[in-house]
Amino acid sequence: MTSKRRKTSGGQALVMVTLSLIAMAGLMGLAVDLGWSYFVQKEAQAAADGAALAAAQEAVLSIRAKGIAPSAFTCGLVMGVYCQTTPVGCSSGNVSNTNLENGCLYAKTNGFDYNNGSSRQNVTIQSNDHSTLPPTAPGINNISYWVTVRTVQTVPQLFSAVLGNTLGTVSAIGTAGIVGVVAPGSFYGMNRRGDCLYKSDGTQYDCGMDIDGSQGQSQQSLQCGTQVADVCAPAGIILASDCSSSGNGCSNAYGGDGGNAGAWGSSLTMMQGGTVKANTFTPSTPTPAPDGPLFQDQYANIPQPPLQVPSSPIGACGYDHGNISANSGTLTLGPYQYYSYTRATPTSPPIPDGGVLKVSGNVVFSPTAPVPTVPGGCPGGGIYTPGATSGTGTDHSTAFPTYIFWGGMNANGNGNNNSLYFGAGQYVMAGTNSLTGLVFNAQTPVSGDQTTGTMFIFTDGSYPGLQPTSTSSGQISGIPNQSGNMPTLLQGSVGGPDPNIAFKGTQLDLYGVVGSNNASSALPPKLNDYSGIVWWQDRRNSTVEYNEAQGSPGCPLCTADDGSVLYCANGCPGGTVPPALINQSTPASSANHVTYISPQIGISPGQGRVGLQGVIYQPRGAWLYVNAGNSSFACTVAGQTQQCPLEVVTGALVLDHGTTGLLLSGPTLPIIRYKAALIQ
Amino acid sequence: MMRKRQRGSSTIEMALVGIPIIFTLISIFEMSRGMWIYNTLAYSVKVGVRLASVHGQNCINKPPGVTNNCPKKISEIATVIRQAAVGLDPDTTLLTFRSATSMPVSCYMGSSSTTTLTTPLGQGVGCLSLNSAPWPPDPTSENQVGKVIRIDIRTRFRSALAMVFPGASSVRFAEADLGASSQDIVQF
Numbered sequence: 001m002t003s004k005r006r007k008t009s010g011g012q013a014l015v016m017v018t019l020s021l022i023a024m025a026g027l028m029g030l031a032v033d034l035g036w037s038y039f040v041q042k043e044a045q046a047a048a049d050g051a052a053l054a055a056a057q058e059a060v061l062s063i064r065a066k067g068i069a070p071s072a073f074t075c076g077l078v079m080g081v082y083c084q085t086t087p088v089g090c091s092s093g094n095v096s097n098t099n100l101e102n103g104c105l106y107a108k109t110n111g112f113d114y115n116n117g118s119s120r121q122n123v124t125i126q127s128n129d130h131s132t133l134p135p136t137a138p139g140i141n142n143i144s145y146w147v148t149v150r151t152v153q154t155v156p157q158l159f160s161a162v163l164g165n166t167l168g169t170v171s172a173i174g175t176a177g178i179v180g181v182v183a184p185g186s187f188y189g190m191n192r193r194g195d196c197l198y199k200s201d202g203t204q205y206d207c208g209m210d211i212d213g214s215q216g217q218s219q220q221s222l223q224c225g226t227q228v229a230d231v232c233a234p235a236g237i238i239l240a241s242d243c244s245s246s247g248n249g250c251s252n253a254y255g256g257d258g259g260n261a262g263a264w265g266s267s268l269t270m271m272q273g274g275t276v277k278a279n280t281f282t283p284s285t286p287t288p289a290p291d292g293p294l295f296q297d298q299y300a301n302i303p304q305p306p307l308q309v310p311s312s313p314i315g316a317c318g319y320d321h322g323n324i325s326a327n328s329g330t331l332t333l334g335p336y337q338y339y340s341y342t343r344a345t346p347t348s349p350p351i352p353d354g355g356v357l358k359v360s361g362n363v364v365f366s367p368t369a370p371v372p373t374v375p376g377g378c379p380g381g382g383i384y385t386p387g388a389t390s391g392t393g394t395d396h397s398t399a400f401p402t403y404i405f406w407g408g409m410n411a412n413g414n415g416n417n418n419s420l421y422f423g424a425g426q427y428v429m430a431g432t433n434s435l436t437g438l439v440f441n442a443q444t445p446v447s448g449d450q451t452t453g454t455m456f457i458f459t460d461g462s463y464p465g466l467q468p469t470s471t472s473s474g475q476i477s478g479i480p481n482q483s484g485n486m487p488t489l490l491q492g493s494v495g496g497p498d499p500n501i502a503f504k505g506t507q508l509d510l511y512g513v514v515g516s517n518n519a520s521s522a523l524p525p526k527l528n529d530y531s532g533i534v535w536w537q538d539r540r541n542s543t544v545e546y547n548e549a550q551g552s553p554g555c556p557l558c559t560a561d562d563g564s565v566l567y568c569a570n571g572c573p574g575g576t577v578p579p580a581l582i583n584q585s586t587p588a589s590s591a592n593h594v595t596y597i598s599p600q601i602g603i604s605p606g607q608g609r610v611g612l613q614g615v616i617y618q619p620r621g622a623w624l625y626v627n628a629g630n631s632s633f634a635c636t637v638a639g640q641t642q643q644c645p646l647e648v649v650t651g652a653l654v655l656d657h658g659t660t661g662l663l664l665s666g667p668t669l670p671i672i673r674y675k676a677a678l679i680q
Numbered sequence: 681m682m683r684k685r686q687r688g689s690s691t692i693e694m695a696l697v698g699i700p701i702i703f704t705l706i707s708i709f710e711m712s713r714g715m716w717i718y719n720t721l722a723y724s725v726k727v728g729v730r731l732a733s734v735h736g737q738n739c740i741n742k743p744p745g746v747t748n749n750c751p752k753k754i755s756e757i758a759t760v761i762r763q764a765a766v767g768l769d770p771d772t773t774l775l776t777f778r779s780a781t782s783m784p785v786s787c788y789m790g791s792s793s794t795t796t797l798t799t800p801l802g803q804g805v806g807c808l809s810l811n812s813a814p815w816p817p818d819p820t821s822e823n824q825v826g827k828v829i830r831i832d833i834r835t836r837f838r839s840a841l842a843m844v845f846p847g848a849s850s851v852r853f854a855e856a857d858l859g860a861s862s863q864d865i866v867q868f
Contacts, residue, residue, distance in 0.1 A: 031712060032717065038719070038723065061691065138748025138750070139735075139739070142738075179738060181868065184824035184825060235821070266821050267821060415708070678734055678868065679734055679868055680734060
């Protein structure tokens with residue numbers, strides 16, 4: 001009996017264990033097989049993300065290499081950037097030799113080998129321009145090209161196979177696109193350890209400083225929301241200085257000095273190790289961040305804005321001694337080249353002298369100005385020389401034309417009832433004939449178009465497109481008698497070195513250019529990379545040496561106009577330029593006509609209100625100088641000084657004595673960079 | 681006699697040895713289940729943070745003229761987390777959304793209640809009721825590319841483990857909190 005019972009119970013255990021094994025295998029399958037699937041899914045996601053980003057990044061590079069703004073991309077425009085509107089396998093022939101192949105190879109590197117025929121893996125890829133939006137990332141519209149990668153892998157099941165699941169499938173989707181990305185921040189100071197500012201006698205100061213407010217006075221009129229501050233940056237301050245002790249390329253023991261009234265930002269980000277002077281900044285301790293794109297030129301990887309002119313010269317208007325005067329009426333001037341001339345005798349031919357154009361009276365710049373007739377003159381007594389015709393209009397009349405001012409413009413307003421209005425377009429202030437000259441100044445009320453906006457370019461006489469090269473004739477060849485007569489035009493400062501005139505009494509009211517994806521904007525799509533720009537200072541007008549186009553004068557090592565720095569005093573790849581020798585010594589600086597004061601944009605005393613909305617760009621090694629007497633970068637609303645929606649990119653900011661400041665509000669026309677980003 | 685004695689002793693032995701064996705078995709099961717839930721929590725918040733990190737300022741602060749409509753609200757993020765968190769009780773799972781500067785927001789994953797609920801997990805309204813404003817809340821600073829965002833998740837883990845855990849007298853019977861969090865920076 002006993003033995004029988006034992007036998008029976010032993011058999012029961014066997015049955016129970018056998019039955020429960022099935023359930024246990026299911027439970028173990030849950031743990032082991034599902035756990036493994038989760039792991040494989042993570043790998044699939046990484047491969048899909050990497051592949052999509054790689055394909056989009058390659059597309060950006062190919063499009064830029066063709067000189068096209070990525071925002072203006074459409075299918076078929078660039079060889080090698082492929083639109084595959086339905087998903088295909090990576091082994092498909094459609095993919096080979098396109099940017100999509102880069103993505104596929106990236107998936108392969110990440111463990112998804114689509115070429116292996118027996119593989120349980122598959123990678124499909126899909127892409128298009130903005131004509132259809134990515135189905136996997138709903139809601140994202142500011143996109144010119146996108147790539148979706150799907151990775152699939154079948155996972156053989158171990159324990160779950162007992163319950164009938166012999167195979168499981170995991171998949172992942174990654175989508176990347178070329179998207180407009182808003183660069184954060186209100187104020188960028190790009191100067192680093194060793195980057196110095198210069199006085200007009202050549203002495204250096206503020207080396208390694210990004211904000212120097214030490215001369216500013218605290219006063220109550222500069223309200224920054226609920227704060228009182230000379231520098232008001234509601235979207236944040238980003239400084240590239242790593243100075244934390246004096247010496248070794250640093251003038252001071254810090255990279256930022258907010259001065260008496262201080263600098264306020266919603267955030268303060270500084271390159272690793274940089275400090276600010278105690279009690280002059282809010283927040284008082286910078287958030288450190290490792291060196292990287294945030295502290296480089298915000299327009300890295302793209303060239304300087306191209307001129308919107310036909311390849312043959314546009315028409316020219318010459319004015320005696322540079323005087324453009326509306327007298328008591330209103331002058332409407334078209335999109336031409338403007339230059340100053342003198343005559344040796346009253347009857348001898350007019351010789352361009354490179355002098356500054358002195359604008360007074362009520363002057364409007366507009367493409368709707370009547371085209372002057374030959375031999376009739378330009379409005380205000382100018383001598384007209386006809387130039388190229390382009391587009392639908394006559395003589396360079398498009399919705400966003402270029403106006404070129406040889407010798408610069410000084411709207412000194414010689415009289416009463418003066419005003420200046422700039423219609424939509426590009427205004428090129430092309431150099432000065434004086435070592436201490438200015439390229440732009442205004443002492444009268446100035447306003448401008450705000451539907452499309454205006455883009456000012458401050459440069460010398462050889463901005464790309466102005467001078468003849470081996471491949472183009474150059475705009476200057478449209479000016480009569482210029483050959484051998486026009487002096488070399490140097491880089492000039494904005495505002496000028498004379499504190500008695502720089503934007504004295506002006507009320508500037510200018511708007512940056514609005515991207516062409518806004519239907520009411522007439523901006524050419526290829527300028528979308530520069531949307532927001534209201535003032536652009538030539539990158540070559542700097543105390544550091546930016547990379548330039550291959551073959552640029554004085555720069556044998558230059559490879560491309562890509563916004564990277566080749567030479568500087570401290571820590572640049574090419575080595576050190578002796579800082580005291582800008583102007584004559586270093587070949588590129590000399591070829592670029594940089595003088596001690598030319599990198600400066602300055603405003604000086606006398607109630608000047610420079611109200612700019614959009615983005616001011618100055619290169620690293622240039623600086624903003626706000627000097628004395630109630631002058632500030634601020635908007636004027638109903639006679640009151642207000643914060644202005646401006647984003648400032650510059651080397652450094654100096655606030656000199658007086659009630660001076662930089663009153664910014666959150667940018668409404670921010671810097672937008674088009675780049676590859678993961679969007680799903 | 682000997683046999684009888686052995687049989688009797690085996691019952692007692694079984695009783696003696698069974699307690700730790702059963703405790704060990706239950707522990708293994710419950711620990712595994714706990715790990716399972718933890719992994720589910722971690723995976724689900726990772727999915728949620730990923731969604732938020734690619735819908736940052738460049739979706740919310742659209743450039744002029746652009747018609748993006750893709751900022752993600754807490755309700756949408758919570759829905760995605762819920763879909764990834766298979767097997768969790770949505771009403772006893774608390775999500776905490778932490779952005780760079782704003783106060784953290786806590787809410788119950790599956791609830792659409794607009795009144796604040798209080799459980800041992802903490803206080804919060806229903807996530808599905810937070811469907812009006814994008815997250816992170818400040819579009820000019822917290823949504824910037826590079827800013828840190830983080831989502832925490834906590835859930836009630838009803839377990840038999842605590843019942844027999846030595847020295848468990850102060851632990852509430854069969855209940856413990858499990859939590860996970862995921863942190864990323866805004867990508868786009």
